[in-house]
Amino acid sequence: MALLGCGNVGSQVARILLSDADALAARVGARLELTGIAVRNIDAPREADLPRELFTTDAEALTRNADLVIELLGGIEPARSLILTAIEHGAGVISGNKALLAADGPTLYEKADAAGVQLSYEAAVAGAIPILRPIQDSLSGDRITKVMGIVNGTTNYILDQMDSTGASFDDALAEAQRLGYAEADPTADVDGLDAAAKAAILASLSFHTRFPLESVHCEGIRSVSAADISAAQDAGYVIKLLAIAEKLHNDGAEGVSVRVHPTLLPRRHPLAAVRGAFNAVFIEAESAGELMFYGQGAGGTPTASAVLGDLVSAARRIVLGGPARTETTTGHVPVLGIDDVTTSYYIGLDVADQPGVLARIAHLFAEQGVSIETMRQTIHGNGGQLQQATAELRIVTHRASEAALAATVRAVKDLDVINSVTSVLRVEGV
Amino acid sequence: MALLGCGNVGSQVARILLSDADALAARVGARLELTGIAVRNIDAPREADLPRELFTTDAEALTRNADLVIELLGGIEPARSLILTAIEHGAGVISGNKALLAADGPTLYEKADAAGVQLSYEAAVAGAIPILRPIQDSLSGDRITKVMGIVNGTTNYILDQMDSTGASFDDALAEAQRLGYAEADPTADVDGLDAAAKAAILASLSFHTRFPLESVHCEGIRSVSAADISAAQDAGYVIKLLAIAEKLHNDGAEGVSVRVHPTLLPRRHPLAAVRGAFNAVFIEAESAGELMFYGQGAGGTPTASAVLGDLVSAARRIVLGGPARTETTTGHVPVLGIDDVTTSYYIGLDVADQPGVLARIAHLFAEQGVSIETMRQTIHGNGGQLQQATAELRIVTHRASEAALAATVRAVKDLDVINSVTSVLRVEGV
Numbered sequence: 001m002a003l004l005g006c007g008n009v010g011s012q013v014a015r016i017l018l019s020d021a022d023a024l025a026a027r028v029g030a031r032l033e034l035t036g037i038a039v040r041n042i043d044a045p046r047e048a049d050l051p052r053e054l055f056t057t058d059a060e061a062l063t064r065n066a067d068l069v070i071e072l073l074g075g076i077e078p079a080r081s082l083i084l085t086a087i088e089h090g091a092g093v094i095s096g097n098k099a100l101l102a103a104d105g106p107t108l109y110e111k112a113d114a115a116g117v118q119l120s121y122e123a124a125v126a127g128a129i130p131i132l133r134p135i136q137d138s139l140s141g142d143r144i145t146k147v148m149g150i151v152n153g154t155t156n157y158i159l160d161q162m163d164s165t166g167a168s169f170d171d172a173l174a175e176a177q178r179l180g181y182a183e184a185d186p187t188a189d190v191d192g193l194d195a196a197a198k199a200a201i202l203a204s205l206s207f208h209t210r211f212p213l214e215s216v217h218c219e220g221i222r223s224v225s226a227a228d229i230s231a232a233q234d235a236g237y238v239i240k241l242l243a244i245a246e247k248l249h250n251d252g253a254e255g256v257s258v259r260v261h262p263t264l265l266p267r268r269h270p271l272a273a274v275r276g277a278f279n280a281v282f283i284e285a286e287s288a289g290e291l292m293f294y295g296q297g298a299g300g301t302p303t304a305s306a307v308l309g310d311l312v313s314a315a316r317r318i319v320l321g322g323p324a325r326t327e328t329t330t331g332h333v334p335v336l337g338i339d340d341v342t343t344s345y346y347i348g349l350d351v352a353d354q355p356g357v358l359a360r361i362a363h364l365f366a367e368q369g370v371s372i373e374t375m376r377q378t379i380h381g382n383g384g385q386l387q388q389a390t391a392e393l394r395i396v397t398h399r400a401s402e403a404a405l406a407a408t409v410r411a412v413k414d415l416d417v418i419n420s421v422t423s424v425l426r427v428e429g430v
Numbered sequence: 431m432a433l434l435g436c437g438n439v440g441s442q443v444a445r446i447l448l449s450d451a452d453a454l455a456a457r458v459g460a461r462l463e464l465t466g467i468a469v470r471n472i473d474a475p476r477e478a479d480l481p482r483e484l485f486t487t488d489a490e491a492l493t494r495n496a497d498l499v500i501e502l503l504g505g506i507e508p509a510r511s512l513i514l515t516a517i518e519h520g521a522g523v524i525s526g527n528k529a530l531l532a533a534d535g536p537t538l539y540e541k542a543d544a545a546g547v548q549l550s551y552e553a554a555v556a557g558a559i560p561i562l563r564p565i566q567d568s569l570s571g572d573r574i575t576k577v578m579g580i581v582n583g584t585t586n587y588i589l590d591q592m593d594s595t596g597a598s599f600d601d602a603l604a605e606a607q608r609l610g611y612a613e614a615d616p617t618a619d620v621d622g623l624d625a626a627a628k629a630a631i632l633a634s635l636s637f638h639t640r641f642p643l644e645s646v647h648c649e650g651i652r653s654v655s656a657a658d659i660s661a662a663q664d665a666g667y668v669i670k671l672l673a674i675a676e677k678l679h680n681d682g683a684e685g686v687s688v689r690v691h692p693t694l695l696p697r698r699h700p701l702a703a704v705r706g707a708f709n710a711v712f713i714e715a716e717s718a719g720e721l722m723f724y725g726q727g728a729g730g731t732p733t734a735s736a737v738l739g740d741l742v743s744a745a746r747r748i749v750l751g752g753p754a755r756t757e758t759t760t761g762h763v764p765v766l767g768i769d770d771v772t773t774s775y776y777i778g779l780d781v782a783d784q785p786g787v788l789a790r791i792a793h794l795f796a797e798q799g800v801s802i803e804t805m806r807q808t809i810h811g812n813g814g815q816l817q818q819a820t821a822e823l824r825i826v827t828h829r830a831s832e833a834a835l836a837a838t839v840r841a842v843k844d845l846d847v848i849n850s851v852t853s854v855l856r857v858e859g860v
Contacts (some may be wrong), residue, residue: 016717017572026638026760027570122568128718130560130568137567138552138560140457141446141738208456270724273703287446287735288558294700295718305717308571322752330456392528 001315002066004059004082005073006046008125010037011256012304013311015048028315036062047300064089068314070307071095072123080104087111087119092324094307102197102213111184118317118324120310125198126151126279128297130309131135135205136325139285144206146246146284148428152200153277153297154189155221155241157181159262159366160275162229163238167225181277191220192260196245202281203245203258208331211245217259217338221348222380224262228423231348235376236395237264238272242428250401255334257341261426264346269314269429296312329337340398344373344430348422349412353379353389357417361393366414368408371398373430390419396427414420431745432496432521433467434489434512435503436476439526439553440467442734443500445478454738458745466492477730487569494519498744500737501525502553507731510534517541517549521608522744522754524737526553532627532643535634548747548754550740553629556581556709558732559725560739566755569715574636576676576714578858583707583727584619585651585671587611589692590705592659593668599654609751622690625673632711633688638761641675647689647768654692658853661778665806665824667694668702672858673813677763680772680831685764687771691856694776699859772829774803774860778852779842783809783819787847791823794845798838801828805860820849826857 003014017024017034025031038059056062059082063069069086069091073079079100085114086093093112095101101108107176112119122132127150150156154176161172173190176182178364181259188194203211221241232239242263247256265272270292274280277294279297284290296302317324351357362378365372390403397405412418433444447454447464455461467480468489486492489512493499499516501523503509509530516523523529523538523542531538531554552562556579565574580586584606591602603620606612618624626648633641636793663670672693677686695702700722704710709727714720726732747754781787788807795802808822827835835854842848 012717020573023573024571129721132562133568134560134564137743138563138739140734140742141740142735143450143453211615270703273700282439285558285735287442287731287738289726289729289732291559291723293721293723295721299719302719305569305572305715308717309568310571312570313567317752320753323750341696409628 001032001034001068002062003072004071005068006037006039006050006078007072008047008300009303009307010072010115011048011050013072013307014050016308017305018050027312028418029319030315032311032315035066037259038062048258063091066091067318068092068094068311070085070311071097072307073097074099076100076103077319083108085113087115087117090115090117092118092318093120094310094314095119096303097121098124098194098201100198102200105201106210112324114424116324118314120314122310123303123306126293127295127297127299128305129279129281129293129297130306131281131293132201132205134293135202135283139283139288142285142287144283144285147202147206147244147281148271149198149202149243149281150240150271150274150279150416151243151281151297152189152195152241153279154182154186155195156274156279157277158190159221159224159239159241162224162226163233166226166230168226169222191224192218192241195241195260199243199245199260200256200385202243205257206245207247207256207333208329209256210329211256211258211335211426215258215335217257217261218422219261221262224335231394231423232264232346232425235346236267237346237427238267239263240265240271244428248336248340248342250340253336253340255336257336257338259338259341261326262427264427267430271429275276278316312315339402342401344399345397345405346423346425346427346428347395347397347409349393349395350419350422351391351393351420352417353391354417357391358393360415360417361412363398364411365408368404368411370404370408373398431462431498432465432492432500433511434493434499434501435471435655436467436480437502438730439733439737440502441476441478441480442730443502443737444480444484446734446738448480451842454742457742459749460745462741462745465496468492470802471639489517493521496521497748498522498524498741500741501527502737503527506530506531506533513538514541517545517547520545520547522548522748523550524744525549525551526552526733526737528554528624528627528631532630535631536640542754546754548744552740553733553736555631556711556723557725557727557729558735559709559711559723559727561723562631562635562709564712564723565632569713569718572715572717574715576715577632577636577674578701579628579632579673579711580670580701580704580709581673581711581727582619582625582671583709584612584616584711586704586709587707588620589651589654589669589671592654592656594662596660598656599652620652622648622671625671625690629673629675629688629690632673633686636675636687637677637763638759639686639763640759641686641688641765645688645765647691649691651692659856661824661853662694662776662855665776667698667776667857668697669693669855670695670701672687674858678766678770678772680770683766683768683770687766687768689768689771694855694857696858701859722768769832772831774829774857775827775835776853776855776857777825777827777839779823779825780849780852781821781823782847782849783821784847787821789825790847791842792846794841795827795838798834798841800830800834800838803828826860
């Protein structure tokens with residue numbers, strides 16, 4: 001058994017493999033022997049105290065001689081080539097590399113299937129939370145209709161800080177960076193790219209269809225303002241960055257939408273209570289109904305738990321025999337572009353407080369075919385100058401298409417009674 | 431494939447097997463043929479419209495000729511004999527029968543292991559929630575230290591009603607019976623027996639050790655009063671009936687405690703938000719940290735999802751070959767009796783409002799070796815009659831043994847300044 005990479009997660013995997021060898025042997029039915037740990041620099045500092053003789057810089061040779069390969073390098077190369085080498089040599093592969101799996105998973109899955117080896121990657125999505133295996137195995141007799149996940153701890157921490165302290169995005173990001181929750185270059189997290197990779201993986205397993213990363217519509221949280229958060233609070237919502245994969249049956253468009261965007265959730269929704277850097281995945285299935293899986297989405301030791309769960313299964317398979325668990329891709333569900341998606345929307349408007357304004361706005365929404373679910377008006381006192389009184393209107397719509405919503409917002413902006421459109425955000429869980 | 435029983439869950443399993451045959455065949459790699467449904471009365475009304483020719487009253491013959499047997503009869507006999515017949519004939523067994531598994535699981539597991547057939551029972555605990563397989567597979571490389579579950583929907587509904595409406599236990603039970611959430615004879619639910627069976631199953635899988643039903647300490651919710659609920663609310667807690675399996679290292683006693691009892695949980699705890707008839711299982715593991723699994727714990731269609739997940743896995747194994755997934759029972763962890771358990775306690779006291787009362791009580795707790803975490807006093811106005819002023823004291827202790835706590839409560843009762851001990855409840859999640 002070879003370990004490729006000895007960072008945050010890899011060092012904990014190695015530590016547990018060595019310290020918990022007896023318990024793992026009892027569960028597998030044979031001892032797991034760690035033959036080596038491939039790293040770039042043998043003398044780099046590690047988070048766990050590991051025997052120096054295990055380290056090597058020759059990842060290729062280590063991989064060629066292993067029956068199981070744990071890839072925790074991250075990034076595309078050399079991870080991709082090493083995984084392919086492992087598969088060619090008939091070794092089972094455990095990976096936590098969501099970027100690689102989202103970018104080039106189909107090639108890897110096909111090679112693994114053809115070679116009859118198992119490729120497992122529970123650690124790639126939502127850290128310690130068992131989510132991929134429950135989707136693949138436990139829900140294999142059900143039909144998943146929707147998956148919504150808080151799958152990026154950094155953005156959840158930032159949004160949670162904004163929600164609980166009223167901080168701006170920039171200040172919350174700076175705090176997250178100071179605490180080590182966000183990288184110096186936070187692009188992959190705050191622009192939703194990390195969540196998009198996980199969305200592609202979740203969607204592929206949930207709908208038995210391969211969704212390339214390019215099919216994921218992705219919006220990050222940079223544009224979420226303190227005013228958005230505060231308006232959401234006033235209306236009973238919380239803003240979360242959600243990875244969503246959803247089966248939709250709209251007029252003329254039937255398929256699965258895979259998307260990542262800031263989303264309003266009612267505070268009573270189970271995902272709304274997921275605080276700080278925790279992750280959770282909410283699933284709707286035809287028979288099971290609503291399910292939620294909650295836990296730590298990152299961190300060396302929690303993620304190591306997921307890696308070791310995959311490892312025990314893969315090792316048991318080597319000891320006891322049996323076929324590799326492969327992904328079924330018989331779903332062939334079409335991918336819907338963002339224009340074909342229908343969701344509910346929250347629209348915040350700053351309007352003149354005049355008689356008839358509500359009626360005019362309601363009429364305009366109706367003309368555009370966008371149905372209003374709730375409309376709330378808060379009138380701002382203005383010290384008695386009645387002429388300039390303004391009101392804040394908060395509208396939540398029923399499901400509408402992106403196109404219809406965009407046209408409605410454009411038309412609303414043209415009304416003379418509208419001072420400004422303060423927020424337009426998608427809503428789930430209503 | 432034979433189905434034994436066609437009640438609430440069985441009729442939905444049969445319906446989905448017939449209506450979703452193509453999707454299931456794609457996932458298994460072969461068509462699943464339902465050869466018959468064994469029932470006591472062929473003409474009884476069913477919740478699904480099923481072909482009459484599938485029904486038989488000869489469960490024994492049906493079982494002998496099946497390669498997979500789904501047992502949804504409930505109760506001990508004839509379920510037990512039929513499962514043994516299936517195992518003897520080399521058939522895989524899927525069961526949702528928690529009473530049987532808790533009462534006589536070890537015999538069944540051993541027979542199944544010896545015959546090399548798979549016995550799966552995801553549906554037996556927490557309905558639709560994938561929980562047994564994540565414990566067995568996903569967490570197989572980790573060490574679970576504690577499991578706490580809301581695993582009985584009836585009692586959660588009753589406690590939730592009491593919490594949200596202030597109803598008494600009797601009224602909330604009557605309402606639950608009226609709505610069909612509770613049986614006419616509610617004993618199995620409200621006395622914690624159903625939860626105890628599930629606790630035994632959860633503990634066995636989590637600690638790789640077989641815990642017989644008799645090893646589960648069980649207290650139901652009949653004694654939970656509206657006053658307890660209200661006091662818990664005031665102190666920031668909610669009362670839940672929890673099934674707990676926990677590894678403890680106390681002086682002189684090391685092992686696993688398996689117990690079911692009403693428990694105070696801080697309102698911020700993830701389990702506190704589990705409302706109505708929903709179920710959830712909270713797990714603490716050494717590496718993974720805190721995990722929670724949430725969903726519908728009962729109901730025909732949700733529970734059918736769990737049965738069908740087990741069925742797809744078992745059928746794949748028949749198609750593709752491979753060993754049965756067996757339970758590891760290499761843990762050999764001793765069972766701790768309730769007297770060896772240490773937990774935090776909440777104690778409500780009605781005391782005389784006199785100087786020095788708090789000090790006397792604190793001194794008495796210290797003498798008994800019970801450490802106080804928080805102590806709050808609320809003084810009741812008494813219309814100016816200062817002599818008879820009383821105060822309510824709410825004490826939450828650090829972990830203490832049952833024995834020390836009982837001795838403390840006895841000693842407290844003897845103090846002249848104590849009017850009454852209003853509640854003594856265990857606390858988790860602090």
